[in-house]
Amino acid sequence: MDDRELVADALAGQRRALARLLTLVEDGSEERLREVVRRLHPHAGGAQLVGVTGPPGVGKSTLTNAMVARWRGRSRRVAVLAVDPSSPFSGGALLGDRVRMQDHALDDGVFVRSMASRGQLGGLSWAAPQALLVLDAAGFDVVVLETVGVGQAEVEIASVADTTVVTLAPGMGDSVQAAKAGILEVADVFCVNKADRGGAERTIRELREMQRLGHGEWLAPIRRTVASTGEGVAELVDAVDGHHRWLSGDGRLVRRRADRARLQLRELALGAVRGRLMGVDGGGLFDDLATRVAEGELDPYTAADRLVARL
């Protein structure tokens, strides 16, 4: 099957074609990918893009699963992209797609895919936009991007999603504390999951106190859930959809998507330049300069200047 057919099948929502295109994104076979992206791009833009992030152990997979069920109850078709940034080398995601989301295995309106983000290729900020594009163009109403949110990943998710759900759990001590600094600025909706555990009130109170210190024009609502029983998940989905309605007003969604396009453009351009930098003189100049830096003969800035000058 050639890529033209593959794209046509993906646009028609064929799951096998979707899976093959996502493998293309994951493998980063750029030559084929650029042709595929070129064909898919005009069909994208209709999906509601939702990021779900939070530290390890807060129950993000179970929560995503429960949210998918709610959206399905509202007749919306949902795709889930679970990105595992902790696995840069393995080339395969930790939790197989078969293990995840078993509740929806027979539902044609749900598509689930796990991906490893590859450090070499610029990671999440490189792969996620292309993967979302595939699922968006394929006509899903909601596309969920789920990832462990520690460090850079949070910021990157927020930059590709329309709505970012930051998930916490009570009593996680240090890790929640550590996570908080960055998350306040990326969260559109907060979810305190495992809310039947002790400490949920305290976590909510701490979030409210942080929000009192300052927020933008949108005050992120805080929802409490017990994803394993479904408690509070309908209210969480309401909050997510509510944020999307708010975004749609006053040109906010258009601006957010323009920011996303800027990010994607920058990453793709840098990716192209990276290849050219390493390839000057068949890689000889790069190696030579690096060796001279390592030996203390040349400082790294001067070396970088010489390399860039030869582009």
Place this chain on the structure above:
Amino acid sequence: MDDRELVADALAGQRRALARLLTLVEDGSEERLREVVRRLHPHAGGAQLVGVTGPPGVGKSTLTNAMVARWRGRSRRVAVLAVDPSSPFSGGALLGDRVRMQDHALDDGVFVRSMASRGQLGGLSWAAPQALLVLDAAGFDVVVLETVGVGQAEVEIASVADTTVVTLAPGMGDSVQAAKAGILEVADVFCVNKADRGGAERTIRELREMQRLGHGEWLAPIRRTVASTGEGVAELVDAVDGHHRWLSGDGRLVRRRADRARLQLRELALGAVRGRLMGVDGGGLFDDLATRVAEGELDPYTAADRLVARL
């Protein structure tokens, strides 16, 4: 004080000068930084660079503190750079330097600095090499780079350190599981901290089993510590120093440092190109292309090609 004096003072080990240079790295004022790096670079290369990483909550700060005490007992001067990648927006690190490492507050042979890694500037892989260069050139025998190790950060630490210590704790369930996939390949030494807790044996056993599936020419030793009491820390420091001795043989350290120089060269060159890409036509071309991508008129790869063509 001009930068020439600042560099001279830093080379003489003056703490105030070191602090000011690290602020320069953190703020990313590139013009001044490149001059400073150019002056410092010939003086660097003498320090043993140790990365300490692991998931949140395993006690990395306490462990680093305890290791510093051991190195001081061996008359080695130690600098600690604690990078907090979870705080990309704040511009300030979570734990103030005064709170950290109080045991060493009056010891002139110890220097501690917390830094936030800034998402905008390429994060850890951009800032860490310059910060390490400052501390290395200032004549510290050991420079420790401590950071939360989830996702990309682990790989980046491993790429700048001579020896990477991956720290785990018993009974962390999911988060250790999640961390394991990537860490096996970056760890030169494993530390199971909080080893007085139940489950330490199991964590060690699981690590051994993973190692049995394959490792490179170096088999990472596994050490157990209780950092809060100092138990096992001398043995951990022995393992770290042992790895450094092994590296020093057979040209391995030279090769590792050449790899580091390649990374630094690439990041600096890409940083320079990034500025130029966004600045074509005073930023007009970048904005125009991004808008056309957002509106579905132009696909992102074609847009990136047009941008790169104008470099």
